[in-house]
Amino acid sequence: MTLLLFVTYKVRSTMFDKLIYIETFGCQMNVNDSERIVTMLADLGYAPTNDPASADMILLNTCSVRGGAEEKVYRRLANLRIYKRDGKKQIIAVGGCVAQQEGEELLRKLPYLDLVIGTHNLHLLQDMVRGAERGERRSETSFIDNDLRLDLFPSIKGESRLSRFVTVMQGCDNFCSYCIVPYVRGREISRRSSDILTEVRQLADEGVREVILLGQNVNSYGLKSDHEPSFAELIRQVADVDGIDRIRFTTSHPKDMSDELIACFGDIPKLSGQIHLPAQSGSDAVLKLMGRGYTRESYLGKVRKLKSIRPDIVITGDIIVGFPGESDADFEQTLSLMEEVRYIDLFSFVYSPRPGTKAAELSDDLPRAVKMARLNRLMELQRRHTMEISLPYVGSLMTVLVEGEGKLPGQISGKADIGRIVNFTGDSSLIGSFVDVRITKAYPNSFLGEL
Ligand code: SAM
Ligand code: SF4
Numbered sequence: 001m002t003l004l005l006f007v008t009y010k011v012r013s014t015m016f017d018k019l020i021y022i023e024t025f026g027c028q029m030n031v032n033d034s035e036r037i038v039t040m041l042a043d044l045g046y047a048p049t050n051d052p053a054s055a056d057m058i059l060l061n062t063c064s065v066r067g068g069a070e071e072k073v074y075r076r077l078a079n080l081r082i083y084k085r086d087g088k089k090q091i092i093a094v095g096g097c098v099a100q101q102e103g104e105e106l107l108r109k110l111p112y113l114d115l116v117i118g119t120h121n122l123h124l125l126q127d128m129v130r131g132a133e134r135g136e137r138r139s140e141t142s143f144i145d146n147d148l149r150l151d152l153f154p155s156i157k158g159e160s161r162l163s164r165f166v167t168v169m170q171g172c173d174n175f176c177s178y179c180i181v182p183y184v185r186g187r188e189i190s191r192r193s194s195d196i197l198t199e200v201r202q203l204a205d206e207g208v209r210e211v212i213l214l215g216q217n218v219n220s221y222g223l224k225s226d227h228e229p230s231f232a233e234l235i236r237q238v239a240d241v242d243g244i245d246r247i248r249f250t251t252s253h254p255k256d257m258s259d260e261l262i263a264c265f266g267d268i269p270k271l272s273g274q275i276h277l278p279a280q281s282g283s284d285a286v287l288k289l290m291g292r293g294y295t296r297e298s299y300l301g302k303v304r305k306l307k308s309i310r311p312d313i314v315i316t317g318d319i320i321v322g323f324p325g326e327s328d329a330d331f332e333q334t335l336s337l338m339e340e341v342r343y344i345d346l347f348s349f350v351y352s353p354r355p356g357t358k359a360a361e362l363s364d365d366l367p368r369a370v371k372m373a374r375l376n377r378l379m380e381l382q383r384r385h386t387m388e389i390s391l392p393y394v395g396s397l398m399t400v401l402v403e404g405e406g407k408l409p410g411q412i413s414g415k416a417d418i419g420r421i422v423n424f425t426g427d428s429s430l431i432g433s434f435v436d437v438r439i440t441k442a443y444p445n446s447f448l449g450e451l
Contacts, residue, residue, distance in 0.1 A: 016047035021055035023076070026063025028214055028250060029185075030096050032165040033122060034061050037095070040125050053083050057091040057129065062098035064180055067352040073098045074110075081112050091132045093117060097184040103141040113137070119185050120144045123152045143186045153191050162403050162432055163415070164208045166199055167191060168234065169215035174253065176280075177291045177358035178320065178351060181216055190221050193228050197237055204243030207432065210401055210415075211238065213249040219256040232260040239270045245434065246401060248272040248419070254279065255293040257302050266309040273310060274344075274419035277303070278318035282337025283330035286323050289362070296337060303341050314344040314389065314418045321378055322351045322371030324362035331374050338381055344389045344418070346382045350375055383444065390420075390442035398422060398449065400437045402430045421446040 020041050024034040037059065038048050049055050058080050062073050073094060084090045093115035094106055100118040107113055114132040117125060118141030128138050144152065153167055172181050173188040200211055213235070215221065222228035229237065231249075238247055247270050254277055264271055277299075281287050284295050306313050319334060338346070350371050353360040398416040406413035406423040412430060413423045416437075423446060424437050437449035 016042070016045050018044070018046045018056040019049040019051075019054055020046040020057045020059065021049050021052040022059045022061060024061045025069075025072075026061075026065060026096065028165060028212070029167075029170075029216070030061050030063060032167060032214055033096065033119075035165070036122060037061070037125060040122070041129065044126055044129055046129075052080055055083070055090065057093065057132075058083070059093040059095055062094060062096035064097040064101050064184060064354070066349060067354065069098055070102060077110060077113065084112055091115065091129065093129075093132070095119075095122075097180070099139075100141050100184040101180070104139045107137055107139050115139070116141065118142070120149070120152075145187050149189050150192055150195075153195065162208060162401060163210040163212065164203050165214045166196060166203070166211045167215065168196055168213045168218055168231075168249075169221050172216040173220075174217060174293070175291065175358075177289060177362075178323065178354065180354040180357060183356055185216065188217065188220065188224065190223075190225055190228055193222070193234055193237065196234065197241065200238050200241050200244060204241050209244065209432070209434070210246040210248065211244055213238070213247065216251060217253040217256060218249045219252050219258065219261055223256070230258070230260060232258065232264050235261075235264050235268060235271060239268050244270065246270055246272055246417070248274070250276050252277050253293075254299050254302055259305070262302065262305050262309055265306060265313060272419060273312055273417045274314045274316065275306065276316045276318075277306075278347075279334075279337060279341070280318060280320050281323065281326070281330065282334035283326070284333075286326055286330050286334075289325060289359070290320075290323060291358070296333065300337070300340055312418075315341055316345040316347075316419070317341070317343045318347045318349070319378065320349050320351050321375045322366055324351070324359060324364035324366070326351075326366065326374075335378065335381060338378070338385065342385050342389060343382065344386060344420075346378075346385075348375060348378050348382070386444055387442065390444075390447070393439045393447065394442055395439065397436050397438055398447070399434050400424075400449075401434050402426070402432065404431060416447070422449050423447070424449040424451060426451050 022034050024030050052058055060073060063069055091114045095117040099116045106116050114137050115128050116139035120143050121140040124140050131138055169190045171186045171188040175182050219231045221231035279299050280290055280292060282296055400414040400416050400422045402412050402414040404413055410425050411423050412426040416422050422437055437451060439447045439449045441448040
């Protein structure tokens with residue numbers, strides 16, 4: 001599943017004389033990068049718009065984690081290009097993982113494309129856009145694999161929201177055999193803790209109440225450095241910042257989930273009671289082929305520790321179905337792992353071979369129909385677990401950070417400590433505060449409640 005997010009922004013002031021339209025695909029890193037792009041382009045006079053027809057610049061921030069991504073980008077660009085064809089002077093740009101993967105090739109294939117911005121090159125964006133305004137076409141996809149990168153984590157200014165991402169690390173060194181991320185996001189690097197804390201303090205001053213510490217594998221934060229704290233210690237430092245009342249993080253790799261980090265769930269009340277801990281498979285044979293660096297038992301051991309330290313913790317995860325060589329017995333092991341863990345939510349994907357990865361060389365003779373049948377079985381089990389875990393919350397009180405209007409008129413909406421959306425009738429003056437809400441109904445993706 002590729003998420004397509006139309007990030008909605010408000011125009012902040014009248015100093016803007018141009019409009020940018022952004023479509024964001026994929027994970028939170030891309031959502032975060034799109035927010036940075038908006039911040040950087042505001043300096044050049046661009047205000048965000050949700051209408052591509054009226055935009056002076058269109059940018060697709062792309063994802064290539066699963067197959068078909070490149071084709072999807074070509075198709076989407078072909079659709080968006082109609083506005084430019086009408087004779088309008090419009091800059092068209094591609095950023096993110098497909099840009100990194102394809103580079104110059106995209107410019108060669110698409111004569112109407114102006115800019116290709118790789119994952120390490122956002123700091124060049126303003127310069128590239130100025131050039132494009134003068135008619136220059138440019139592709140920048142070099143990796144920066146030295147400490148210069150530490151100074152290239154621009155913070156996001158602008159609209160005060162209540163919950164913000166804070167990047168703590170970028171890239172990945174794990175090279176799981178199926179995954180393209182290390183090739184398109186480059187080597188893992190941890191940001192300076194001093195910079196992270198400065199950013200968190202600034203956000204708290206702007207009124208932000210919740211931070212989500214972000215990276216491909218946050219719990220290996222600092223491991224490559226002699227002078228940075230561990231991720232657990234970093235969380236403790238963030239928790240000391242006045243004004244920040246809730247901390248989340250994503251994504252966690254199970255092999256780097258230390259006892260020190262697990263202990264944080266027991267004694268840091270600000271740390272959310274939800275953790276995303278992707279298992280990918282419940283079979284040791286498949287985990288080995290995936291190169292995940294843990295076994296089923298060691299994964300389950302960490303889950304047990306988390307539950308003993310924080311009995312009300314809720315767990316979400318990722319599973320890949322139909323990895324090359326996955327037998328019926330392997331798949332049954334995945335279902336039984338789900339029964340043991342009992343995820344409240346699960347992102348499940350059919351394996352998709354990615355160019356250049358080790359797994360793409362494995363022979364994969366499992367028919368597509370079998371993979372889809374497995375995926376459907378897994379999703380059915382998950383739907384049952386989601387409701388079995390959610391229903392007992394009916395009647396209980398949840399502390400909700402109210403973030404905006406709800407879906408229905410008169411409703412407001414926010415996130416509970418366990419990360420679930422709660423909609424309830426209330427006054428919009430409550431937006432920005434934590435309120436106690438009694439849960440009255442559980443849905444597959446949210447709760448209904450009353451103040
Ligand atoms: N770093 C995170 C981790 O290791 O858990 C995951 C990041 S990855 C961008 C998000 C999810 O995409 C993975 O957890 C995996 O389930 C899925 N994914 C990655 N490569 C895939 C592939 N080739 N086919 C299917 N799913 C894939
Ligand atoms: Fe991909 Fe594995 Fe790195 Fe996650 S840890 S981004 S799945 S290589």
